[in-house]
Amino acid sequence: xxxxxxxxxxxxxxxxxxxxxxxxxxxxxxxxxxxxxxxxxxxxxxxxxxxxxxxxxxxxxxxxxxxxxxxxxxxxxxxxxxxxxxxxxxxxxxxxxxxxxxxxxxxxxxxxxxxxxxxxxxxxxxxxxxxxxxxxxxxxxxxxxxxxxxxxxxxxxxxxxxxxxxxxxxxxxxxxxxxxxxxxxxxxxxxxxxxxxxxxxxxxxxxxxxxxxxxxxxxxxxxxxxxxxxxxxxxxxxxxxxxxxxxxxxxxxxxxxxxxxxxxxxxxxxxxxxxxxxxxxxxxxxxxxxxxxxxxxxxxxxxxxxxxxxxxxxxxxxxxxxxxxxxxxxxxxxxxxxxxxxxxxxxxxxxxxxxxxxxxxxxxxxxxxxxxxxxxxxxxxxxxxxxxxxxxxxxxxxxxxxxxxxxxxxxxxxxxxxxxxxxxxxxxxxxxxxxxxxxxxxxxxxxxxxxxxx
Numbered sequence: 001x002x003x004x005x006x007x008x009x010x011x012x013x014x015x016x017x018x019x020x021x022x023x024x025x026x027x028x029x030x031x032x033x034x035x036x037x038x039x040x041x042x043x044x045x046x047x048x049x050x051x052x053x054x055x056x057x058x059x060x061x062x063x064x065x066x067x068x069x070x071x072x073x074x075x076x077x078x079x080x081x082x083x084x085x086x087x088x089x090x091x092x093x094x095x096x097x098x099x100x101x102x103x104x105x106x107x108x109x110x111x112x113x114x115x116x117x118x119x120x121x122x123x124x125x126x127x128x129x130x131x132x133x134x135x136x137x138x139x140x141x142x143x144x145x146x147x148x149x150x151x152x153x154x155x156x157x158x159x160x161x162x163x164x165x166x167x168x169x170x171x172x173x174x175x176x177x178x179x180x181x182x183x184x185x186x187x188x189x190x191x192x193x194x195x196x197x198x199x200x201x202x203x204x205x206x207x208x209x210x211x212x213x214x215x216x217x218x219x220x221x222x223x224x225x226x227x228x229x230x231x232x233x234x235x236x237x238x239x240x241x242x243x244x245x246x247x248x249x250x251x252x253x254x255x256x257x258x259x260x261x262x263x264x265x266x267x268x269x270x271x272x273x274x275x276x277x278x279x280x281x282x283x284x285x286x287x288x289x290x291x292x293x294x295x296x297x298x299x300x301x302x303x304x305x306x307x308x309x310x311x312x313x314x315x316x317x318x319x320x321x322x323x324x325x326x327x328x329x330x331x332x333x334x335x336x337x338x339x340x341x342x343x344x345x346x347x348x349x350x351x352x353x354x355x356x357x358x359x360x361x362x363x364x365x366x367x368x369x370x371x372x373x374x375x376x377x378x379x380x381x382x383x384x385x386x387x388x389x390x391x392x393x394x395x396x397x398x399x400x401x402x403x404x405x406x407x408x409x410x411x412x413x414x415x416x417x418x419x420x421x422x423x424x425x426x427x428x429x430x431x432x433x434x435x436x437x438x439x440x441x442x443x444x445x446x447x448x449x450x451x452x453x454x
Contacts, residue, residue, distance in 0.1 A: 001055065001347045004297060006228060006252040007152055011349060017250060020058040022214040023049060024249075026206060026223035026231070027064040027109070030090035031075045034097045035272040036287070036302065037224075037258040043288055044255045044296035044350075045222045046103045047390055051346050054389045062213045063106045064206060065091055067113050068199055073188055083189060084113075097275040101284045102391045108213055112205040116191050119200045119208040122242050123181050123193075131241040135171040137183030137196040143176045146237050152252060153229040178234055180204040203234035211239065221249040225257055225297075256299040273302065285318070285392050286311035292352035292390055313360070317387060318394045320363040321380050327373035335382050338362045342386050352390065359387055408439055412450055415441075 001014040016022075025045045028038060052059050067087040076086040098105075112119075123139055126132035132141050143149045143157065150156050157176060181204070184190035184197035191199060200208075210218060216239075223232060232252065239248040260271050278287055290310035294300045338358055345354035366379045387394050411434055418427040431441055434450070441450045 002349055003251055003253065004349050005250075006254050007247070007249070009154065012251070014251065016057065016219045017217060020060050021052055021220065022218045023052075023059055023061040023220040023222070024206070024210045024214055024218050025061065025063045025106075025221075026227055027066065028090075028094055029066040029069045029071060030087045030094060031069070031071045032090060033274045033276065034090075034094045035274050036278055037272070038094075039097070039101055039275050039278070039287060040258045040291050040300060041222075041224050041255045042098065042103050043101065043291045043391065045253075047292065047352060048220075048222070048253070048296075048350050049104065050389050050391060051350060055343075060214065061106045062108045062110065062209065064209050065109060065111045066202065066205060067091070067111045068189060069202065093276075097279075100279055101275065101287055102393060104391075110209045110213060112200060112209070113189075115205065115208050115212065116200065118212050119181075119204055120191075120193055122204060122208055122211070122238065123200075125242050126180065126238065129241065132180060133173065134195045135173075137198060138171060138179055139181035139195055140172055140177040141180050141234070141237060141241075142173065143178070143237065144174055146241055149237055150229075150233065152233045152236055155229070178203065178230065180238065203231055204238055206231070207235050207238040207242070210235075211243070216243040216245045217247065218249045220251050220253055222253045222255070225254040228252075228254055253296075255296045256294070259299055259301045278307070282307055282311050283314060285314035285394065288391055289314045289317075289356065292356055295353060296350060313356075314392070314394075317359060317363055317383070317392065320366045320383055321394055323380075327370065327375050329372065329374040331369050331374040331376060331379065333365055333369060333376075333379045335378055338365075338382060339386065342389075346389070355386075355390065359383060359390075362386075408434065408450060412441065412448060416448055 002011045003014050004010070005012050023045075025042070028034060049059055049061055065087070068083065072083055072087060076083045079086065123132065126141065127134065127139060130142070131145050132139050134140075150160060153160075160176060179201040181193060181195060181198050182201055183195070184199065189199060190197040210221070221232065221235075236248050240246050260273070275287075286307065287310070290307055291300065293310065293313075338361070341361075342355050342358045345351045345358060348354070362379060362383050366376050366383065369376050369379065384394060411430055415427045415430040415434075418424075418430070434441060439450055441448060
């Protein structure tokens with residue numbers, strides 16, 4: 001198995017450090033509802049985790065909630081509610097969304113506000129070692145103290161400063177130093193510390209939670225490409241300085257960003273589509289096919305047409321599992337060849353577009369064998385098994401059935417009108433098209449009825 005490591009910029013053989021793959025995925029700042037950019041990221045890492053397990057690895061996966069942050073504080077104040085109330089509401093909504101898109105539950109979901117003792121321990125250690133310094137109640141990390149700062153982003157300090165607008169900051173020794181403990185401001189949550197009342201900086205939270213629940217070194221750390229710098233770069237700086245162990249993470253994996261009208265989808269821009277809005281119209285499988293049709297490291301552009309195509313693809317996969325036609329002729333399908341093609345695709349840096357292509361090829365073969373009245377149960381079982389690795393349920397949802405019913409009834413009525421007009425060929429054509437939707441039509445002296453055959 002080969003995966004692309006952001007740190008080296010190359011595909012590397014995947015060799016975990018121990019018997020259990022230790023995986024950390026950056027979670028949300030619960031300031032509002034999760035959007036489909038979040039869905040893209042968490043579907044990608046869910047599939048990576050599922051595939052590792054499929055290949056026989058034990059995996060321990062942790063995902064955090066950053067439940068204290070400048071944005072949460074501002075949003076709560078604007079809504080006239082407490083910070084904890086806002087965070088709790090959006091964390092609950094997030095978990096509902098993750099369940100709805102079939103994201104496997106993580107082993108642990110730590111919250112920043114519950115890890116203050118661990119955070120303070122790391123901050124104090126960094127101060128004691130000279131990697132950090134206090135100033136006016138805040139604590140900053142000295143980037144010049146650490147050799148190799150910028151290695152994840154593949155930039156040196158000098159390169160980072162080129163073109164930067166440098167404002168004088170009295171509290172910092174260096175423009176690039178970043179805060180790991182923030183001095184308290186009026187009417188904001190704060191905790192006691194050796195430097196006075198304050199709260200943790202953004203980057204230190206993930207270092208503390210990763211260390212506490214996964215140890216000094218991780219196998220995989222995942223997140224969006226927008227987190228490479230400064231968040232993940234600063235995680236490396238803090239963690240390696242604290243533990244003295246390198247590397248903090250063996251394999252850094254970053255998903256591409258979701259775009260809407262060629263702009264990154266984000267709360268700050270305001271061009272977001274929530275997961276709930278998408279699921280009001282499309283199934284979880286449709287959303288997954290949309291995401292997985294692009295490689296996880298590539299950017300993806302959201303369009304209505306792309307979602308419609310993904311929904312159609314998900315429906316084709318689902319219909320291959322229908323059992324209305326039972327054959328008894330032996331099948332000639334080479335199941336192991338399809339399975340190996342799927343493994344080859346996923347072993348190549350989790351290439352889900354190629355893996356999906358294997359599922360569609362298998363679906364085509366199942367449908368051919370069905371038409372020839374062959375036994376297709378083994379092919380169907382393999383399709384369902386491999387689809388599950390991608391998190392696809394291949395189940396017809398009540399919502400999709402309910403939404404489709406009026407359109408199917410319209411087609412059935414049109415067919416009946418054509419039969420009355422003795423246009424039998426057109427009526428048969430409509431019947432055949434309806435059958436491809438997984439619908440069975442039954443004509444009787446009492447009239448025409450139909451039902452979903454899935």
